[in-house]
Every structure is written in C-alpha cells, then in structure tokens.
Amino acid sequence: MVKRAARIGGLVLAGLVVGGALLVLANADDDIERYAVQWEAIDLSPDRRTVTVESSYPLAGFCVKEPDGIDISVDGTVATVAAWMVGPRPTDGVGCSLECGPVTQTVTLDEPLPESVERFKPVTHAVEGCE
Numbered sequence: 001m002v003k004r005a006a007r008i009g010g011l012v013l014a015g016l017v018v019g020g021a022l023l024v025l026a027n028a029d030d031d032i033e034r035y036a037v038q039w040e041a042i043d044l045s046p047d048r049r050t051v052t053v054e055s056s057y058p059l060a061g062f063c064v065k066e067p068d069g070i071d072i073s074v075d076g077t078v079a080t081v082a083a084w085m086v087g088p089r090p091t092d093g094v095g096c097s098l099e100c101g102p103v104t105q106t107v108t109l110d111e112p113l114p115e116s117v118e119r120f121k122p123v124t125h126a127v128e129g130c131e
Helices: 002-031
Strands: 032-037 041-044 050-056 066-075 078-088 102-108 119-122
Antiparallel strands (some): 041 050, 050 102, 066 078
C-alpha cells in the first residue's frame, strides 16, 4: 500500500513538473518581440525554388536583431514576402546597442515559385528597417 501511494505521489509530482515546464515554454514568447521588416532586395534562384531576402534591423522594437524566417504567399502574379526578425522585449538589466546591421535570409521552397509570379511586395504590416 505504501509503495502504491509513493508511485501515485511520484506520478502526480512528475505531472506537475511537466505541466509547469509546458507553462514556462508557452509563456516564453511573452519575452520576445517579432516584426516583419520591409526588405530592401529579393533574389529568386533560376530554378525558382530558393528565395533570398536582404533587409536590416527594424527601427521598431527594443533589440530585434535575430533573423526568424521568411513567409511567402502567392496571389496571381504577386508574391507577398515577410522577412521576420526577433529579439528580447525591454526588461530590467537588458541592454541593447543602437547599431544598424544588414540581415540576409534564404528559404528553399518545397515547390518552385509559379512562373506566373512577376513581382514581389512586402506584407502590409512590415516595419521600416534601419538601412
């Protein structure tokens, strides 16, 4: 009977630890700012499978300087491209330098971009980069 109670207590404790860890992971994004940045240049490979986007650190946000991927959506002849950047939110004890820096991100698509795509545009909510 004591062994069974110990096992049940151990399982409850393990459940609490795992649940607490999941809660911390779920709230981890609360400490991160994420912005789509207006890109400066886009290069499409000849096979239309690789897209390279050049941008810079966003002027918005506290210390958003890490690349966080590219999203592309196609509507007819236009591909809308979001170049994402992330960084920490302002908190006590966190400092950030004010330099401007270039950021190049590349994505290889599962399928080539359709031949119908003739131009690229940024997402409407993209923020200005420092250039």
